[in-house]
Amino acid sequence: MKKSIDVCLSPQLLGLFDISRKIVVVVDIFRATTTMISALAFGASVIRAVSTVEEALSLKNHGFLIAGERGGEKVEGFDLGNSPFDFMNSGIKGKSIAITTTNGTLSINKSSHARKQIIGSFINFSATANYLINLQSDILILCAGWKGSVNLEDTFYAGALIEALERDFVAPSDSCKLAASLFWQNNMNPLGFLEKADHALRLIRIGFDRDIAFCLQRDLHDIIGVVRNGDVMAMSSI
Amino acid sequence: MKKSIDVCLSPQLLGLFDISRKIVVVVDIFRATTTMISALAFGASVIRAVSTVEEALSLKNHGFLIAGERGGEKVEGFDLGNSPFDFMNSGIKGKSIAITTTNGTLSINKSSHARKQIIGSFINFSATANYLINLQSDILILCAGWKGSVNLEDTFYAGALIEALERDFVAPSDSCKLAASLFWQNNMNPLGFLEKADHALRLIRIGFDRDIAFCLQRDLHDIIGVVRNGDVMAMSSI
Numbered sequence: 001m002k003k004s005i006d007v008c009l010s011p012q013l014l015g016l017f018d019i020s021r022k023i024v025v026v027v028d029i030f031r032a033t034t035t036m037i038s039a040l041a042f043g044a045s046v047i048r049a050v051s052t053v054e055e056a057l058s059l060k061n062h063g064f065l066i067a068g069e070r071g072g073e074k075v076e077g078f079d080l081g082n083s084p085f086d087f088m089n090s091g092i093k094g095k096s097i098a099i100t101t102t103n104g105t106l107s108i109n110k111s112s113h114a115r116k117q118i119i120g121s122f123i124n125f126s127a128t129a130n131y132l133i134n135l136q137s138d139i140l141i142l143c144a145g146w147k148g149s150v151n152l153e154d155t156f157y158a159g160a161l162i163e164a165l166e167r168d169f170v171a172p173s174d175s176c177k178l179a180a181s182l183f184w185q186n187n188m189n190p191l192g193f194l195e196k197a198d199h200a201l202r203l204i205r206i207g208f209d210r211d212i213a214f215c216l217q218r219d220l221h222d223i224i225g226v227v228r229n230g231d232v233m234a235m236s237s238i
Numbered sequence: 239m240k241k242s243i244d245v246c247l248s249p250q251l252l253g254l255f256d257i258s259r260k261i262v263v264v265v266d267i268f269r270a271t272t273t274m275i276s277a278l279a280f281g282a283s284v285i286r287a288v289s290t291v292e293e294a295l296s297l298k299n300h301g302f303l304i305a306g307e308r309g310g311e312k313v314e315g316f317d318l319g320n321s322p323f324d325f326m327n328s329g330i331k332g333k334s335i336a337i338t339t340t341n342g343t344l345s346i347n348k349s350s351h352a353r354k355q356i357i358g359s360f361i362n363f364s365a366t367a368n369y370l371i372n373l374q375s376d377i378l379i380l381c382a383g384w385k386g387s388v389n390l391e392d393t394f395y396a397g398a399l400i401e402a403l404e405r406d407f408v409a410p411s412d413s414c415k416l417a418a419s420l421f422w423q424n425n426m427n428p429l430g431f432l433e434k435a436d437h438a439l440r441l442i443r444i445g446f447d448r449d450i451a452f453c454l455q456r457d458l459h460d461i462i463g464v465v466r467n468g469d470v471m472a473m474s475s476i
Contacts (some may be wrong), residue, residue, distance in 0.1 A: 012251060016386050146255075150416060152416060154335060163351060173436060174390045178416070181423045185423040
C-alpha cells in the first residue's frame, strides 16, 4: 500500500488529525522554518523552538543566543531577529540558539506528539522530499499559517511537496487537492504570486523585502531539519 | 471605500473573524444549502435549521416536516433526507420544515451572531451575488466544510462568489486568494473536479450521484435564502 500525505492548513485544525504514527513536516515559509534551515546550514548546533519571550530570555543565561520576532520585528534585547540573513555568518557556527516566533515555533510545539517531526522550507526542498520518499511513514504537512488563519505561502509549499511526492504517496484529501491546485495555478511565478500574500506585504512594509525572495529559493542546502524534544538539528541528507 | 469580502474556510476557524457587522453567507454546496434553496423554490414557507435529531423530532409534533441526514443518509423516522430531489414536489408547498445536517445547519447556528445571515448555493448564485452587490455591508463567506475540515466544493463556491463580486468589493486576505485561485484553476470543468471531492465520493458511494451534478448547476432559481433567528426563508430578488 502506498504511503499517504495529508495537509493541516492551520494549527487550529490540528485536532482533526491523528499524528501519533505520522511524520509531521512543520512549515512556516515566511520565515521561521526557512530561517532555521539557514542557521543550521551555517553551522548552528541546535535550535530550540520556544513559545514565549520569557523562555528565550531564561535560556540566554545557559549559553544560548536568543532569536525571534513579534510582529515581524526583532524582540528588544534579543541577539537576533527572525530574518534568515541574521543567521548567515560565521558567528553562528557551533552555537545553540533559542528562537521564538509568532507561528512557526508554536506549530512545532503543538505537534510534539507526532511520531517524528521535521521542518520544511524551499531552501532545502529536495533534500526533505528525498528523505520522506525513503522513509516508511505517512506524512502530515502542518502549515503554521498566521495566528490561526490559513496562509498562501505555507499552503503553496504543501502543494509543491505533494507534487514532488506523488509517485510514492497518495494525497487524497480535499486539503491536499486544494494545496496542489494552488501550486499548479501559481507555479510559473511563485514570487509574483506570494509577494502579495498577507504576511509578505507585512514584511515588505517593515523593510524585509529581500527575505521574501530568499525564502522562495529552492535547494540552497542539502540538510534536513529534524526536531527532537523541541530542538531542531541538522541531519545530512546522505 | 469599497466593501470587503473574507472567507472562513472551516467553522472551526470562525472565532478568527468579527462578524457582528458583517453579512455571513453560509455555504454547504453538497448539499444542505442547495437543498434549502430547492425547498424554498418549491414553496416551503420556512426551514428551521436545528443541530440535533432530537430537536427535529420535537418539532414534528408542532406541524413541521422533519428532514436531514447523518452520514449522508436520511435519518430513520424522518419525512425527508438531505437530497435536493426530496424537496422538489408539490407536497412541500406552504410547509414548515425542520432540517438537521452534519455541517450546514451547524454553521448556520454557529454564525447566528452575525449582523445578517443568508445561505449560498450555485442554484441561486446570481440572485445572491446581485443581492450582496446592492447592500452596504462587508461579507464573510462561511464554508461549512466537513466535520471541521476544509472542503473543495465550498471553497470553490467562495472563489466563484469573490470573482462575481470583485468589481464592488475588495477581497485582500490569503483565504480569499486561495479560494479564487481554486476557482480559476478548475472553473473550466467544475463537475469533473468536484466529483472527486471527499464528500462527493462519499455521496456517490451511497447512491447520490445525481445530487452532485445538480448542486453545481447555476441559477435555477431567482430567490435569496435569508436566515432570521435560525429560520431560513425565501426572499424575492426583485
